[in-house]
Amino acid sequence: MNATILTNVVDALPQFEGYVYPNERTFHPLWSVLIVVYPYITGLVAGAFIMASLVRVFKVKALEPIYRLALLTALAFMLCATLPLLCHLGHPERCFEIMMTPHFSSPMAMFGFVYAWYLMAVLLLELWFDYRRDFVEWSKTETGLRGIIYRAFTLGVTDLSEPALRLDARMGRIISVVGIPSAFLLHGYVGFIFGSIKANPWWGNPLMPIIFILSAVVSGMALCVFAYMVLCWVRRITADMRCLDLMISFLFYAMVLDAAIEGLDWLHRLYSAEEGIEVLKSVASSKLFYTLLIGQACLGTLVPLLLLGTMQLIRKKVADLNRRRVYFSSTVLILIGVLAMRWNVVIGGQLFSKSLRGFMSYKMEFSGHEGWWLSVALIALPFIVLTVFIKFFLAQDLPTLENVVPGATPRTGSHPAQA
Amino acid sequence: MSEHITRRAVLKNLAAMVGGILAMPAARTCKAAVQHGLASSRAPAGYDPFKHKWLMALDVDRCIGCGLCVEACCRENGVPEGHWRTWIERYVITKPKAGSGETRGETMVDSPDGGKEGFTESLVPKEDILKSFFVPKLCNLCEHSPCTQVCPVGATFEAPDGAVLVDKNYCIGCGFCIQACPYGCRFLNPETHTADKCTLCYHRITRGLKPACVEICPSQARIFGDLKNPVPDDPLQRFIANNQVEELKKSLGTGPRVIYAGLDEEVR
Numbered sequence: 001m002n003a004t005i006l007t008n009v010v011d012a013l014p015q016f017e018g019y020v021y022p023n024e025r026t027f028h029p030l031w032s033v034l035i036v037v038y039p040y041i042t043g044l045v046a047g048a049f050i051m052a053s054l055v056r057v058f059k060v061k062a063l064e065p066i067y068r069l070a071l072l073t074a075l076a077f078m079l080c081a082t083l084p085l086l087c088h089l090g091h092p093e094r095c096f097e098i099m100m101t102p103h104f105s106s107p108m109a110m111f112g113f114v115y116a117w118y119l120m121a122v123l124l125l126e127l128w129f130d131y132r133r134d135f136v137e138w139s140k141t142e143t144g145l146r147g148i149i150y151r152a153f154t155l156g157v158t159d160l161s162e163p164a165l166r167l168d169a170r171m172g173r174i175i176s177v178v179g180i181p182s183a184f185l186l187h188g189y190v191g192f193i194f195g196s197i198k199a200n201p202w203w204g205n206p207l208m209p210i211i212f213i214l215s216a217v218v219s220g221m222a223l224c225v226f227a228y229m230v231l232c233w234v235r236r237i238t239a240d241m242r243c244l245d246l247m248i249s250f251l252f253y254a255m256v257l258d259a260a261i262e263g264l265d266w267l268h269r270l271y272s273a274e275e276g277i278e279v280l281k282s283v284a285s286s287k288l289f290y291t292l293l294i295g296q297a298c299l300g301t302l303v304p305l306l307l308l309g310t311m312q313l314i315r316k317k318v319a320d321l322n323r324r325r326v327y328f329s330s331t332v333l334i335l336i337g338v339l340a341m342r343w344n345v346v347i348g349g350q351l352f353s354k355s356l357r358g359f360m361s362y363k364m365e366f367s368g369h370e371g372w373w374l375s376v377a378l379i380a381l382p383f384i385v386l387t388v389f390i391k392f393f394l395a396q397d398l399p400t401l402e403n404v405v406p407g408a409t410p411r412t413g414s415h416p417a418q419a
Numbered sequence: 420m421s422e423h424i425t426r427r428a429v430l431k432n433l434a435a436m437v438g439g440i441l442a443m444p445a446a447r448t449c450k451a452a453v454q455h456g457l458a459s460s461r462a463p464a465g466y467d468p469f470k471h472k473w474l475m476a477l478d479v480d481r482c483i484g485c486g487l488c489v490e491a492c493c494r495e496n497g498v499p500e501g502h503w504r505t506w507i508e509r510y511v512i513t514k515p516k517a518g519s520g521e522t523r524g525e526t527m528v529d530s531p532d533g534g535k536e537g538f539t540e541s542l543v544p545k546e547d548i549l550k551s552f553f554v555p556k557l558c559n560l561c562e563h564s565p566c567t568q569v570c571p572v573g574a575t576f577e578a579p580d581g582a583v584l585v586d587k588n589y590c591i592g593c594g595f596c597i598q599a600c601p602y603g604c605r606f607l608n609p610e611t612h613t614a615d616k617c618t619l620c621y622h623r624i625t626r627g628l629k630p631a632c633v634e635i636c637p638s639q640a641r642i643f644g645d646l647k648n649p650v651p652d653d654p655l656q657r658f659i660a661n662n663q664v665e666e667l668k669k670s671l672g673t674g675p676r677v678i679y680a681g682l683d684e685e686v687r
Binding site for chain 1: 502503529530556565568569571572592595605611670671687
C-alpha cells in the first residue's frame with residue numbers, strides 16, 4: 001500500500017518542463033546509470049594501463065612497485081567493462097552481432113574489436129610475458145589449486161634460459177609501446193560515441209574524445225594510487241613514498257591538462273554561443289548543479305588540484321603520514337569527481353529535449369535492471385576481481401616475489417591514509 | 420637503410436595497394452549481399468526498391484490538427500501506448516509586448532498525447548495570439564541518416580527507395596540510433612525491446628497503397644508520392660512547384676526526404 005502511494009507521489013511530480021518531443025517523454029533516460037558506469041570502468045582500465053606503461057616504456061624506475069598492481073587493476077576492470085553494456089541492451093543475446101556483422105560507420109561497432117584487441121593482444125600478453133618466469137618458478141613450489149593455476153598459466157613454456165628471459169622482457173616492452181595508443185583508442189572511441197552525436201549539442205563536440213581520454217588517464221592513475229595505498233594498509237606495510245610522490249606528480253599534471261581541456265570546452269561553448277547554449281547553461285546550472293558544479297568542478301577537480309598542487313610545492317616540508325592522508329583523500333575525491341563527470345555527460349545529455357524547448361528529469365530506480373543496486377554492484381565487481389588477482393598473483397608469501405611492493409617495509413597501522 | 424628500398428619492393432607494394440583498391444568493390448558487394456540476407460525489409464516478393472523513390476510533403480497551412488493521422492498510424496502499425504511514429508505539434512506564438520522592440524512574443528509548443536485526440540482551445544487569449552499553426556512530424560527519411568550511420572550492426576538501414584527501416588529481428592536494442600536522431604522520431608519499443616520508427620507504412624506502399632496517415636488526412640496536408648514514377652498531374656510535383664519548400668534542422672546536413680511548406684523559423 002505504502003509503495004503504491006509512493007509510486008503515485010513520484011509519478012505526480014513534474015517529469016517534464018516546457019515542450020519535449022512525445023517520444024522523449026519516457027520515465028527514465030534511454031541511457032541510464034549503467035551507461036554512466038560503462039565509460040567510468042573503461043576509463044579506469046585505460047588510465048591504469050598508462051600508469052603501468054610509465055614503468056615499461058618511459059623507464060620510470062621509481063614506479064616499479066606498482067607496475068604489476070596497475071596491470072592487474074587494468075585487467076580486473078577490463079574483464080568487467082562490458083557488463084554494464086550487456087545489462088543495458090534490449091537484446092543482450094544478440095551482442096555478438098556487433099562482431100559478426102559490424103557496421104563500420106558506427107563508433108559502437110568497433111567496440112568489440114578494440115576491446116578484444118586490448119584484452120587479448122595487450123593486457124593478457126603483457127601480463128603473461130611479465131609473469132612467465134614467476135609462473136614457472138611458482139609452479140615448482142606451489143601445490144594444490146595454486147600450483148595447478150600457475151602450471152596452466154605457464155602455457156607449457158618453462159624455458160628460463162637467459163635468451164628466453166631476454167625475449168620476455170623485450171616482448172613486454174614492445175607490447176607496452178603498442179598498448180599506449182591502444183589505451184587511447186579504447187577510451188577515445190568511448191568519447192567518440194558521444195562526440196559523434198550531432199543531434200545533441202551537449203555531446204556533439206570534437207573535444208569529447210580528448211576529454212574522455214584525459215579524464216580516463218586521471219581516474220586510472222588515481223585508482224592506482226588508491227589501490228596501492230589500500231594494499232599497503234591491508235598488508236600493514238609502509239608505502240614507498242618515492243613511488244607515491246611520483247605517482248601523485250604524474251596524476252597532478254594529468255589533472256592540470258584534463259581541467260584545462262575541459263575548461264577550454266566550456267569556454268568555447270560559451271563564447272561561440274551557438275543554438276542551444278541557453279538550454280545547456282540551464283542544464284549545467286540547475287539540473288546538474290550538484291553533480292557538475294559541486295561534484296565534478298569543485299570537489300572532483302578544484303579541491304584535489306589545490307591539495308596536490310600544494311603538495312608539489314611543499315612536499316619536503318610535510319610529514320609522510322600527512323602527505324599520505326592528503327594523497328588518499330585527493331584520489332578518493334578524484335575518483336568520485338570522474339564518476340560525476342561521466343554522469344554529467346551521459347545523463348546531462350538526456351535532461352533536455354532535442355527540440356531545445358524543454359527539460360526532462362531522471363529519478364533513478366533503487367532496484368530493477370537499470371537501478372542503483374545493479375550499478376553499485378557493477379562498480380564493486382572489478383574490485384572483487386582485483387582482490388582475487390592480488391591473492392593469486394601478488395601474494396606476499398610467494399617465493400620469488402620481492403617485487404610485490406618493493407621498498408615497502410613492515411609496519412602496523414589502521415587507516416589507508418596512514419599506510 | 421636506403422639499400423633495402425629496391426625497385427622490386429616498391430613495385431610490389433604498389434601492386435598490393437592497387438590490388439587492395441580493386442578488391443574493395445567486391446568486398447562491398449559481399450557485405451551488401453550479407454546484409455541483404457540478414458536484414459529484412461518485409462517487402463512483398465516482386466517489389467523492386469530500386470524502381471521507386473518515395474517522398475513525403477507536408478503543408479503546414481493545411482493541417483487542422485484533427486489528429487486522425489496519428490490515430491490511423493497507431494492503429495495501422497500497432498504503435499505501443501505512449502510512443503509515436505507520427506505526431507502533431509501545435510505552435511502558439513504570442514504578440515510582442517508593446518514597446519518591446521521584438522517581432523514576436525513567446526512561442527509555446529504542445530502535443531498532448533501526440534495530438535491523437537486533437538487539441539483543446541489554447542490557454543492563451545485569442546487577442547494575444549500573433550499566429551498559431553499545426554506541424555505534423557514523422558521520420559524525416561534522411562538521405563544521410565545519422566541514425567543508420569551509428570547502428571552498430573546495420574539493423575537499421577536506408578532502403579534504395581528512400582525508406583529508412585529497422586529490422587526488429589536483428590536490432591540489439593542499444594538505443595544509439597534513438598540518441599542520434601535529431602528529430603525525436605525513434606523510440607525503444609517496450610514490447611520488442613528494439614528501435615522503432617515510422618516506416619512510411621512500408622507494408623502498404625510496397626503494395627501500391629498510400630501510408631495510413633496520408634490516406635486518412637481530411638485536409639490533404641500530407642502529400643506522398645514516388646519521384647521515379649510520377650502520375651499525371653502529380654500532386655507531389657505540383658506541391659514542389661507551387662511552394663517554397665523547406666526541411667527541418669537543415670544545418671545538421673541530414674538531407675531529409677520529408678519536406679515542408681509554410682514552415683516557421685520557430686519549428687525545430
